[in-house]
Amino acid sequence: MYTRKTTIINKTGLHARPASDFVNAAGKFKSRITIKNITEDEGPMNAKSIIHVLSLGMGPGTEVELSAQGEDEKEAVDFLIELIDSGFGE
Amino acid sequence: MFYKGNPVSKGIALGKVYVYKPYTPEITEKTFEPFRIDEYLQRYKDTKASAEMELQRIHALLSDKDPEKAKIFAAHIDIVNDVAITEEIMDAIQYDHFEPDYAIETVFSKYIKMISKSKDPVIRERAADFQDVKNRLIRNWHGIEESNLSTLSEPVVVAAYDLLPSDTAALDRKNVIAIITETGSFTSHSAIIARSYEIPAILGIPSLMSFIRHGEEVIVDAISGDLITEPGKEQIEQYTLMRSQYIKKVRESKEYLDKEPLTKDGVRIDIGLNIGSGNDEEIGHSQFSDFVGLFRTEFLYMSGDSMPTEEQQFEVYKNVLSGFKDKPVYLRTLDIGADKTLPYLDLPKEENPFLGCRGLRLCFDQINIFKTQLRAALRASVFGKLCIMLPMVSCIEDIRSANAIIEEVKSELSEIGIPFDSNVKIGVMIEVPSAALIADMIAKEVDFASIGTNDLCQYITAADRLNPKVTQYYQSYHPALFRLIDYIVSSFNKAGKPISVCGELGGDPQAIPVLVGLGLRRLSMSSSAVASAKAVLSNFTMDQMKEMAQQVKMLPASEDVIEYLVKTQNIKE
Incomplete structure (x- = not known):
């Protein structure tokens, strides 16, 4: 199990396109990946599911925690954290 | 009669109402005999596949003509294939012996309710996408053909409770002269579509569906947000004139783009x-x-x-x-x-x-x-x-x-x-x-x-x-x-x-x-x-x-x- 935290910085949050980008990226890894909304203490939810990600309502400024378990757990979490930190090109 | 709504796409239109009622699934709680689990799981998978095929077809149709709209359907394909939703529906079939349409309804409704309550308007608006995919799946389960606004026989004012992305996918743009709905706001899907096609639209007209009649003549003033039913002769003349003036104004303002910027007295x-x-x-x-x-x-x-x-x-x-x-x-x-x-x-x-x-x-x-x-x-x-x-x-x-x-x-x-x-x-x-x-x-x-x-x-x-x-x-x-x-x-x-x-x-x-x-x-x-x-x-x-x-x-x-x-x-x- 590998876990890291970060904060959503892009201005629309994990909602429309950024949410789809995030879920598609998570889907490429083999590990089970979860995401938790720390700010509002909700989750953890399946990071590969668009509905789970949306249901966490993560706007800009939300602190999140990503965890993964599996053969590519570290790679998966690091990649997704970097994606969030990049601001999804917004 | 005068009715008020939010004008979300400017313009004026006069014409006949076409009341559009999309497929609304009627679901009752149904379970099946446990020995039929495999059969029902297979039939659910077939339903999901045929819904996805419909979406792929629309997506392919739109990706050249309208790449922005094609994205909506790419998102719908993602929803159909969502791992968590699929897993939960399969679980409901397998362990609770829910018939697939009831399983689809239960799982989707839970999430739709959840995101409709979101504080964030962007997320709330997305509930429409989930509603749309849910209806598509259930319709496919019942083997009913898709009906839409793609072929209309004459120019009409489309009246609906709400328009979902699939309703407008192949919208007959020539014949839709205005859109009026009972729900919706500036950022809803119907508003975005109306603006991109430059179709006048008033959304959020309270209890529209209870008073509007199919085939009646109306005036849609999507500048002020007024819907006028049973218009008098004078009103028709007045709005016909306003309409042509408005169209002229829009055309003129576009023409100004290439003009030299001069004041009235030539400075x-x-x-x-x-x-x-x-x-x-x-x-x-x-x-x-x-x-x-x-x-x-x-x-x-x-x-x-x-x-x-x-x-x-x-x-x-x-x-x-x-x-x-x-x-x-x-x-x-x-x-x-x-x-x-x-x-x-x-x-x-x-x-x-x-x-x-x-x-x-x-x-x-x-x-x-x-x-x-x-x-x-x-x-x-x-x-x-x-x-x-x-x-x-x-x-x-x-x-x-x-x-x-x-x-x-x-x-x-x-x-x-x-x-x-x-x-x-x-x-x-x-x-x-x-x-x-x-x-x-x-x-x-x-x-x-x-x-x-x-x-x-x-x-x-x-x-x-x-x-x-x-x-x-x-x-x-x-x-x-x-x-x-x-x-x-x-x-x-x-x-x-x-x-x-x-x-x-x-x-x-x-x-x-x-x-x-x-x-x-x-x-x-x-x-x-x-x-x-x-x-x-x-x-x-x-x-x-x-x-x-x-x-x-x-x-x-x-x-x-x-x-x-x-x-x-x-x-x-």
């Missing part, structure tokens, strides 16, 4: 563009403008995941400068800090960032970033008419220090024999009140200036423009702003130095006559504002605009200014 006003990325589309707009009044260079810094190199910047600046050829380009040096941050640049958190280390102050602090940008800009200066514009100047010392750094970079370039235009003009943004109040002194030290009305407004009203709690204090028509602009403009005009406006106000059709009346001859705005700005200018003579400026300066409150401007402009039309 030439220079129209500038605010650009950001410097891409080909932006450069293409040079044909209907006189200069670039604001080239925001932040885009270059914000689009990558590391600091742009001198070479990368040079290529972009060269492209913009050669694209605009002999038209001056006001390149604003890096303006970050406060609300604009760079992911790769770790800046200390400040208590009061809008009054902190931002714009030019940050460049002084990070001198290497500043010098790299200046080198790239100066090197590109041989390809066009570069003007360097410094943001967040608050005192004369700022200008002197920046000039010293620019001179240093110039001499470094000369030493290694790199050519640059030695006549590059240096100017400032006037957006801090202390700079505005010494505009006469600043005019002596610079070649030009541009008024940044957005920041100037927030600094003089002491209202953070990003803080929703103080929006009523951030008044773009505050008389103080006009008085200050008056002082800046007259100081620069007296000194014979070019002065322009590049904030929101510069492209605001209501404010433009006042700005010109105050003595501005150079206005810079986003490309979408140019046509209406030119149209407004042609409506007024210089004397009329001077009179308006005088009046506005004497009004006590922002609301008085707005009332006065609405009144005078309506008389002109």
